Amino acid sequence: MFKSTTLLRSALLAGCALSPAVAFAQDATPIAPIDVDSDTLTAQIMQTPISGARINREQLRQIQSSTSDTGALLTEIPGVSANTGGGFSSMPAIRGMTEQRITILVDGVPIDISCPNDMNTPLSYVDPQTIDSIAVLTGIAPVSSGGDNIGGVIAVNSAPPRFSTDGTTLVTGRASSFYRSNGDGFGGGVSMTVAGSNISATYTGSYTQSDQYDGGGDDGMVRSTEYKKTDHALALAWQHATGLLQIKGGIQRSPYEGFPNQSMDMVDNKSWFxxxxxxxxxxxxxxxxxxxxxxxDHEMDFLEDKQPGAMPMLTEVHSFDGSAKVSLPVSGHDTLRLGAEYHHQWLDDYWPPVPGNMMMGPGTFVNINGGTRDRIGAFTEWERHWSDSLSSIIGIRYDRVESDTGDVQPYGTGMMQMADVMAAAAFNAADHKKTDHNWSGSAIFVYALSDDAALEFGYAHKVRSPNLYERYSWGRGAMASRMIGWYGDGNGYVGNIDLDPENADTFSAALALGQTDGGWNLRIAPYYTHVDDYIDAVFLQDLTNMMGMPSGFVQLQFANQEAEFYGVDLSGAVTLAQTQGSLTRMTLAASWQEGNNLADDGPLYHQMPFNAKLGVTHRSGALELNAGLEWTAEKTRVDATRNEPETEDYALVNLGAAYTLSGIRLSLNVENLFDNAYDLPLGGVSQGDYGVTGVLRPVPGRGRSFNVGLSTKF
Amino acid sequence: MSFVDQPSGGRGFAFITAIAMQCLLLAVAASAFTAYRASSPPRGALPVATFTTPATTPAQPPPSEPASDASKNADQVQARQKPVPAAPLPPVSPGSNAAGKSWPIPAGKSAVSALPENIAGVETQLQITAEVPAPSAEDDLLARYAQRLRNLIHARRPRGLNQEGEVVVQFHLDRNGALQSSEIIRSSGNIRLDRLSLRMVRQAAPFPAADKEINDAQLTFQLPLHFH
Incomplete structure (x- = not known):
């Protein structure tokens, strides 16, 4: 009796407990789940999935201990090279197009040039330790991804905000630190998120510093390569009924950064956003x-390797960027994008007098007086998925770029300053205001031939207006003009108010074979670009030293010329062995490209010679091993106008191992294992060494370095 | 130098524009928030809460779809607090069928094979339960209607999102196929995925009219979406 009563009670209780769910089940008719996948290449057409590349946090974690230079680590991607700048501010180039010709976005925002030598490049404001992902469009970039460029797009992104999904407070983050033996470099980064279901706050901070590095073999110390910087940022996000509101603010301070291939060094850079x-x-x-x-607020002067002497140069920049974009899914196959952008840049560049110096005094040299560059742009773009195997994006955009600046003045009116006195008078007499009307268009198609083969091809006509330094640098004195330019060649540059915008037509194709995550894959991407009104430089005069003797450097002026670029990028991977819990893969990446100045029939400056990278990675449980071989061909195609040095071919071997224990990853890398001496093909000339040794050599690459890294997630 | 230090007109313009943009941002955010409050309850109190039962409720099957560790944990917590079915199909008990409610599993094996495994699993369960009446022609109609709705909604899927998450949408149609209501009954924790899921359903509407044989009570549908 007791038993049956208990059973009955249990059944009743269970019935009561079940009833709401049963009622629910009765009310709703289930539909089989829908998979919304982003895996197919045609679905990802906005990211130009075959020619483009993406570096995610996991990949960054493996290389963040080797470099603090985000621009340099992008050279892992075929088609991307880096022009040497400071220790954390290389200037990336995509398919031969330098940084000034491509769009670089940090969290969706462009960062303006704020230095006559482009020392504080956009990527100098990010640290490899705290970046979440980097997307690089090396081929045709849709017009919606940015205007005022004639090349690809680099988009660096922080981690998207995270929210708690279970009602509790979410606390998560990661931390890392590193040490590099060559240059005694060290640093650390922290990212921490505290979030509820709708509000999220993330702090990100990093610190890095290094002394001068040593070149390989007998190259000795490479002067003016030290640096130090700190970044802090706080991001707040509020997720509410219909969307996401985000506010992010941050500061950067770099008290010094040496530039081996410039006359000057950065002695202070403060920036907040x-x-x-x-x-x-x-x-x-x-x-x-x-x-x-x-x-x-940016300041240049001389660090220890270029002293004695002083010559302060100050740059102040204020930028405002605003945009509104809508994306309209007009049918199941079609999406229409419309957008408007406004970008304002205000720049003051002036060089205070040096007490007691006859050349650099008695007044302030005003290089750019309240220069402004305002861009208003609008675009419309149509994305269509014709079928599961064919997608297209076609877009058109218009940008109106208006630049202007005030009158200028030289240091003084002495006989030694006569070239600048006359140049200032001519500049002040000219009309500075320029307005460009730039029309761009792009068309991209992705066609999946089969599960193992896909094709991407595209065409773009893109236009870029000159930047403020290209238009408004005016000094004609040897010293004044040698302060201008981001080429690292020691030459002097004079601006040109009458420059027209660059017009580029690019054809790009890419073929993908195999599966990205499968046993093997191969990608081949050829391209051709023709540029009308390419902003290159023409010879004005040989520069002399203080004694009136030829210095070996020349004075050039920015001028519109005609240029072309072509090349092929190749990448692939093959699985060598795979067992339960272990994977061994071999990767290959190679780039070949050339750039020609069609006006003088010579090669363009700083075009990367053929280079290839072969790597083997092995992962077994918590252990990761990797070995890499890099080979770069000799650079014999050099720009005669700039007296660009030739460089020899070289091969580097890198080894790495990492082990993860209790959530902490310890990594050890050996870079340039055999300590080979080599010259950087895009390094320019070593002016840091020149002042001390009197020998002008190309900037040497880093010698052997043992790098130790620690990282964890919580 | 006075002309060096003096801010230009551009500076003031930038400042004014910055303030204007910030105000615009705030206004849009505020209007979106206000509009939402007027039309529906806040996210934290979505209709999912109306199904709250004691934590001891044994009715919930474990999630059957693949999920990341984080979302699995979230599922478990959610299952304890808010017993919304985590699997695409709500729990089936013989009682529900005995009570006169039909279950839209088609009798034909070919139709079942087109559906995911978990649904086929339920069919097996039904077959081995003696009390379950044989699925009627009405069940078959409903299953086919549900499949048509699924196809229409699937055609509205967004492309190239590169985000992961699980969302369950519930929506109600009238006999003519017009959308009467739609809501999220399981959030992914990512507002974008939640909103895009609702948009897929709303943009696919109006749907074709339901067959006369289908009961009005069966026109509430529950659709899981798996973003990856």
Whole structure:
């Protein structure tokens, strides 16, 4: 009796407990789940999936202990090279197009040039330890990804905000630190998120410093390669009914950064920014609003290797960027994007007098007086998925770029300053205001031939207006003109108010074979670009030293010329062995490209020679091993106008091992294992060494370095 | 030098524009928030809460779809607090069928094979339960109607998102196929995926009219979406 009563009670209780769920089950008719995948190449057409590349956090974690230079680590991607700058500010180039010709976005915002030598490049404001992902469009970039460029796009992104999904407070983050034996470099990075279901706050900070590095073999110390910087940022996000509101602010301070291939060094850089964005997801489509402000104070002078002497040069920049974009899914196959952008740059560049110096006094040299560059752009773009195997994006955009600047003045009116006195008078007499009307267009197609083969091809006509230094640098004195330029060649550059915008037509194709995650894959991407009004430089005069003797350097002036670029990028991977819990893969990447100045029939400056990288990685449980071989051909195609040095071919071997224990990853890398001496093909000339040794050599690459890294997630 | 230190007109313009943009941002955010409050309850109190039962409820099957560790944990917590079915199909008990409610599993094996394994699993369960009446022609109609809705919604899927998450949408149609209501009953924790899921359903509407044989009560549908 007791037993049956208990059973009955249990059954009743269970019935009561079940009833709401049963009622629920009765109310809703289930539909089989829908998979919304992003795996197919045609679905990802916006990211130009075959010619483009993406470096994610996991890949960054493996290389972050080797470099603090985000631009340099992008050279892992075929088609991307890096022109040497400071220790954390290489200038990336895509398919031969230098940094000034491509779009670089940090969290969706462009960062303006704020230095006559482009020392504080956009990527100098990020640290490999704290970046979440980097997307690089090496081929045709859709016009919606940015205007005012004639090359690809590099987009660096922080981690998207995270929210708690279980109602509790989410606390998560990661931390890392590193040490590099060559140059005694060390640093660390922290990222920490505290979040509820709707509000999220993330702090990101990093610190890095290094002394001068040693070149390989007998190259000895490479002077002016030391650096130090700190970044802090706080991001707040609020996820509400229809979208996501984000505000991010941050500061950067770099007290010094040496530049081996420039006359000057950076002795201070302070920058702060505030970004706000709203992403709304409505039934009619997506709305994206962005506003960003950045203030930069930059100072150049001489660090220890270039002393004695002093010559302060100050640059102040204020930038505002605002944009509104909508994405309208007009049918199951079609999406229409419309957008408007506004970008304002204000720049003051002046060089205070040096007490007691007759050449650099008695007044202030005003290089650019309140220069402004305002860009208003609008685009429309149509993305269509014709079928599961064919997609296209076609877009058109217009940018109106207006630049202007005030009158200028030289240090003084002495006889030694006569070249600058006359140049200033001519500059002040000219009309400075320039307005460009730039029309661009792009068309991209991705066609999946089969599960193992896909084709991407595209055409773009893109236009870039000259930057403020290209238009408004005016000094004609040897010293004044040698302060201008981001080429690292020691030559002097004079601006040109009458420069026209560069017009580029690019054809790009890419073929993908195999599966990205499968046993093997291979990608081949050829391209051709023709540029009208390419901003290169023409010879003005030989520069002399203080004694009136030829210095070996020349004075050039920016001028519109005609140029072409062509090449092939290749990458692939094959699985050598795979067992339960272990994987061994071999990877290959290679690039060949050439750039020609069609006006003087010579090669363009700083075009990377053929280079190839072969790597083997092995992962077994918590153990990771890798070995890499890099080979770069000799550079004999050099720009005669700039007296560009030739460089020899070289091969480097790198080894690495990492082990993860209790969530902490310890890595040890040996870079340039055999300590080979080599010259950087895009390094320019070593002016840091020249002042001390009197020998002008190309900037040597880093010698052997043992790098130790620690990282963890929590 | 006075002309060096003096801010230009551009500076003031930038400042004013910056303030204007910030105000615009705030206004849009505020209007979106206000509009939402007027039309539906806040996210934290979505209708999912109306199904809250004691934590001891043994009715929930474990999630059957693949999920990351984080979302699995979230599922478990959610299953304890809010017993919304985590699997695509709600729990089936003989009682529900005995009570006169039909279950839209088609009798034909060919139709079942087109559906995911978990649904086929339920079919097996039904077959081995003696009390379950044989699926009727009405069940078959409903299953086919549900499949048509699925195809129409699938055609509205966004491309190239590169985000991961699980969302369950519930929506109700009238006999003519017009969308009466739609709501998230299981959030991914990512507002974008939640909103895009709702958009897929809303943009696919209006749907074809339901067959006369299908009961009004069966026109509430529950659709899981798996973003990856």
């Amino acid at each position: 505030l970004n706000g964005s709203y992403d709304g997801y409505f039934d009619w489509g997506d709305l994206e609003l962005k506003a960003a402000y950045r203030d930069t």
